[in-house]
Amino acid sequence: MSKQDIPVILHNDNRGLLSVEDGQLDVLQLSADGRPPKRLLSCPTRLVLRARLAASQGADKPRRLDLHTLGQKGEHSHTLHLKKIHVLVEPTHQDDAEEWVNVLMEAAYPVTKPNRRVLLIVNPFGGKGKARQVVKSDVLPILEAAGCLVDMRETTHRNHAEEIARDMELKYDVIATASGDGIIYELLNGMAQRPDAKRSMRTPIAPIPLGSGCAASVNLFGIKDGFNVPLAVLNVIKGQKMTVDLCSILLMPSKERRVFFLSTALGLMVDLDIGTEHLRWMGDSRFIYGFLRGVAQSKPLKARIRLDVIESDKDTMAAEARQKAAEERGPVLVGGGTDPLELIRGVQKMAVSEPAAAESSQPKPAAETEEELDDGPLPPAHPLQPDDSWLTLESLPNKTKDRSSSISSTTSSVSSHPHRGNWEDGFKMLYLYAGLMPWVSRDLNQWPVLQPASGAIEVAVQRVAPRNTLLSNITGAEQGEPYWDDSQHYYRVRAFTAENLDKKSQPSFTLDGEGLPWDSFHVEVLPSAACFLSLDGRFYHSDFVTKHHTHGNGKKKSKALHRQHS
Numbered sequence: 263m264s265k266q267d268i269p270v271i272l273h274n275d276n277r278g279l280l281s282v283e284d285g286q287l288d289v290l291q292l293s294a295d296g297r298p299p300k301r302l303l304s305c306p307t308r309l310v311l312r313a314r315l316a317a318s319q320g321a322d323k324p325r326r327l328d329l330h331t332l333g334q335k336g337e338h339s340h341t342l343h344l345k346k347i348h349v350l351v352e353p354t355h356q357d358d359a360e361e362w363v364n365v366l367m368e369a370a371y372p373v374t375k376p377n378r379r380v381l382l383i384v385n386p387f388g389g390k391g392k393a394r395q396v397v398k399s400d401v402l403p404i405l406e407a408a409g410c411l412v413d414m415r416e417t418t419h420r421n422h423a424e425e426i427a428r429d430m431e432l433k434y435d436v437i438a439t440a441s442g443d444g445i446i447y448e449l450l451n452g453m454a455q456r457p458d459a460k461r462s463m464r465t466p467i468a469p470i471p472l473g474s475g476c477a478a479s480v481n482l483f484g485i486k487d488g489f490n491v492p493l494a495v496l497n498v499i500k501g502q503k504m505t506v507d508l509c510s511i512l513l514m515p516s517k518e519r520r521v522f523f524l525s526t527a528l529g530l531m532v533d534l535d536i537g538t539e540h541l542r543w544m545g546d547s548r549f550i551y552g553f554l555r556g557v558a559q560s561k562p563l564k565a566r567i568r569l570d571v572i573e574s575d576k577d578t579m580a581a582e583a584r585q586k587a588a589e590e591r592g593p594v595l596v597g598g599g600t601d602p603l604e605l606i607r608g609v610q611k612m613a614v615s616e617p618a619a620a621e622s623s624q625p626k627p628a629a630e631t632e633e634e635l636d637d638g639p640l641p642p643a644h645p646l647q648p649d650d651s652w653l654t655l656e657s658l659p660n661k662t663k664d665r666s667s668s669i670s671s672t673t674s675s676v677s678s679h680p681h682r683g684n685w686e687d688g689f690k691m692l693y694l695y696a697g698l699m700p701w702v703s704r705d706l707n708q709w710p711v712l713q714p715a716s717g718a719i720e721v722a723v724q725r726v727a728p729r730n731t732l733l734s735n736i737t738g739a740e741q742g743e744p745y746w747d748d749s750q751h752y753y754r755v756r757a758f759t760a761e762n763l764d765k766k767s768q769p770s771f772t773l774d775g776e777g778l779p780w781d782s783f784h785v786e787v788l789p790s791a792a793c794f795l796s797l798d799g800r801f802y803h804s805d806f807v808t809k810h811h812t813h814g815n816g817k818k819k820s821k822a823l824h825r826q827h828s
């Protein structure tokens with residue numbers, strides 16, 4: 263018997279052994295006749311929620327030991343369910359048992375502290391309308407089994423989450439959202455209005471995917487587990503703080519300011535989202551339907567976009583993203599790629615990029631102590647002043663001759679701009695999609711080279727292209743392959759503006775999936791403004807950044823496209 267083992271009496275009165283070693287908890291039933299022990303439970307310590315010794319009932323009495331874990335349905339299963347095991351520890355082993363419980367809890371919480379205080383926001387009408395029921399059956403029991411203290415609030419009307427965030431006490435370790443992305447958007451906008459906005463935004467958000475589009479969860483847990491509710495609850499319990507950028511958007515002419523954490527879209531992507539809201543019953547399949555419908559119509563977007571570009575070379579951005587992923591992952595599987603079960607079975611690692619964000623018992627460096635952080639409001643939003651160095655992309659209504667109307671004389675010529683990203687005068691846009699997290703839904707990794715908290719927003723501009731090209735881009739979209747298509751122009755920017763050149767036929771744009779009237783707007787990045795929880799302190803790595811295949815097909819496709827355009 264090693265220090266990691268403790269003898270116990272099992273619920274069936276048989277003798278047993280609890281063992282914790284190499285990131286694994288085992289519960290064994292011992293046999294009296296020399297046969298090998300029977301494994302009753304084998305569980306990665308990542309899935310251990312709590313181990314607790316009950317109070318002593320007297321020095322000569324056995325003590326009860328409770329083990330709460332999540333269990334996989336099978337070795338390769340992503341399905342998790344709550345398991346509770348109770349055993350008895352005989353008086354002679356009780357000191358060792360106390361030490362064993364500490365060893366297990368340290369293995370179970372290697373980078374965070376247990377017993378979090380959780381504000382749980384539930385949208386009872388989110389997604390397919392099952393949030394309330396799933397919270398009761400799956401979410402609350404797991405949080406309680408882990409010893410979390412939960413305050414639950416149900417939203418009763420639109421924008422209720424915004425009101426809650428504006429008025430809440432800042433006493434929680436985490437705000438969990440049993441909803442879709444809309445509630446997260448509202449929470450962040452509520453926080454943004456507070457006089458102590460910066461402090462409030464240091465409370466991390468942990469999404470529990472119970473809406474129709476749950477992009478935040480897909481970005482944290484990947485395509486396969488993007489809708490895995492118990493895994494998302496595990497993230498509430500032991501996720502690490504991950505800082506993210508937000509964007510501030512100034513709506514013109516009203517000068518109303520909003521913030522967003524995910525995306526803003528123009529053109530086809532607007533029709534795809536708000537044009538399919540009546541199809542929420544389809545879950546996120548409604549987006550595919552909307553895309554097909556939009557491609558069939560291929561209605562050009564009429565807009566003038568000005569971009570403060572940092573980078574537009576796709577090869578450079580892809581190489582940087584792959585390098586960063588390699589640093590974060592350390593040694594990888596033979597053949598590369600992502601272990602689909604890494605979030606369930608791997609040992610929880612401290613984030614490479616933000617070790618100071620982990621709740622370790624080590625004192626933080628002086629500059630990162632709470633006292634020195636700014637607790638005040640967000641900086642005020644002012645209209646942006648694009649100058650000569652900004653890139654201007656225009657997709658004009660067919661009959662427009664006078665292109666000078668609202669273009670300032672300082673606008674640079676596209677063809678000579680160092681960051682034009684292969685855009686040519688006369689190209690027509692189909693959509694613009696700007697984002698702060700790689701996946702916008704399970705089906706679309708729109709910004710596969712995006713780095714969180716980089717101080718930039720990624721802008722993809724899809725120009726009008728033959729329908730078969732656009733349709734063939736659906737294949738591989740979940741892993742970001744359309745990035746390589748030359749009809750998709752890609753810019754990493756600090757800020758941008760978008761002016762509507764046909765308000766009648768394109769009245770709206772979307773912000774984190776919510777539709778708003780579009781006249782013109784100004785977007786700038788709020789670097790590292792908010793934080794989410796993530797099990798390994800980062801977004802889930804897509805195959806795009808972990809598998810280093812070339813993009814020969816994309817290049818061939820784009821040459822063909824050029825031929826068709828000329």
Ligand SMILES: Nc1ncnc2c1ncn2[C@@H]1O[C@H](COP(=O)(O)OP(=O)(O)OP(=O)(O)O)[C@@H](O)[C@H]1O
Binds near residue numbers: 442474
């Ligand atoms: N009780 C309520 N009645 C009506 N609307 C509500 C209620 N609670 C929240 N809402 C609104 O529901 C909208 C959608 O919320 P939620 O984030 O849960 O996602 P969803 O629409 O299912 O999925 P997604 O936004 O990811 O597509 C939000 O705009 C919110 O204001």
